[in-house]
Each structure stands twice: as C-alpha cells, then as structure tokens.
C-alpha cells in the first residue's frame with residue numbers, strides 16, 4: 799500500500815512534467831498502480847488506517863504524485879449534496895466545460911504540498927470528462943461542484959500544473975467575477 803513516503807513533494811521536477819498516455823488495454827502493472835492510487839485515497843479517509851500509517855487525508859491522487867509519469871488519477875469524495883464519487887481512471891480527458899467558473903471557498907490543498915496556500919483557485923464550474931476504468935470500461939462523467947473541481951485538480955497533475963498556479967498572488971482572496979463559490 800502507498801503511504802506519504804511514496805508521495806513526492808512540491809519542488810520535485812516530476813510534478814512539472816506532462817505525463818504519457820497509458821496504452822490500452824492496460825498492463826497488469828498499470829492496473830496495479832491505478833488501484834493503489836484509489837486505495838490510498840480511501841485509506842486516507844479511514845480514521846483508523848490513516849492514524850496507523852500517518853496518511854494525510856486526501857480526496858484525489860494522480861500518478862505523477864507517486865513519480866509515475868502516466869495519465870492515471872483516483873478520486874474518492876462525497877460531494878456537497880451527499881453523492882459519492884469513487885473513480886480510478888486511465889487517460890481522463892475533459893471533453894467539454896462550462897464558461898462559468900467556480901472555486902472552493904476554503905481554497906485547495908494537495909498531498910504534494912505540505913503547507914497551506916490560501917487563495918481562490920478559479921476552475922470550470924462544470925465539466926464533461928471521459929476516461930477508462932481499471933476494468934477497461936469507458937466512462938463519460940458530467941460533473942459539477944466539488945467533484946468537478948477535484949477532477950480538474952487531478953487532471954492538472956497530468957499536465958504539470960499545480961493548483962496554486964491559478965491563485966492571484968497579489969490578492970489571493972479577491973472575489974472572482976461571476977464564479978460560483980463552493981462551500982464544503
């Protein structure tokens with residue numbers, strides 16, 4: 799199982815690289831890596847397991863964060879309306895998005911960033927994405943709210959983008975015109 803020791807931190811060059819597509823059908827090794835990402839996120843939300851292994855709680859993890867430069871992400875979260883989103887995907891791709899923006903009122907965090915970086919992170923309010931599950935099933939997801947934000951954060955890791963890249967560093971909490979504020 800993955801622990802925080804497997805997660806590379808801000809400043810590591812791999813976090814700024816573009817990850818490669820995973821060839822389909824996936825190898826057993828790639829399936830194993832992808833399921834370990836989801837397992838970490840689920841374990842990290844379990845109070846006993848996270849205490850036992852000193853896991854920092856997270857809602858998403860991308861393969862580059864364990865220094866694997868391949869397009870794989872895992873998300874496990876319950877959104878603001880109580881819906882569970884639990885996905886491990888190969889080659890996730892945003893195929894369309896709203897013009898309208900949204901941001902988390904509390905800002906974003908990242909398992910690869912040890913300190914809190916306050917500030918609003920403007921993102922697309924709604925996205926449609928495609929990807930392939932561990933079982934090789936192609937899925938198409940329409941997402942809004944926290945789930946939309948989390949998937950965008952994880953997909954950015956596949957392109958070497960960090961959440962704080964979007965923060966207005968002169969005025970981190972300046973209201974974002976016309977954007978939806980999401981409370982968690």
Ligand code: ZN
Pocket residue numbers: 907908909910951955
């Ligand atoms: Zn992150």
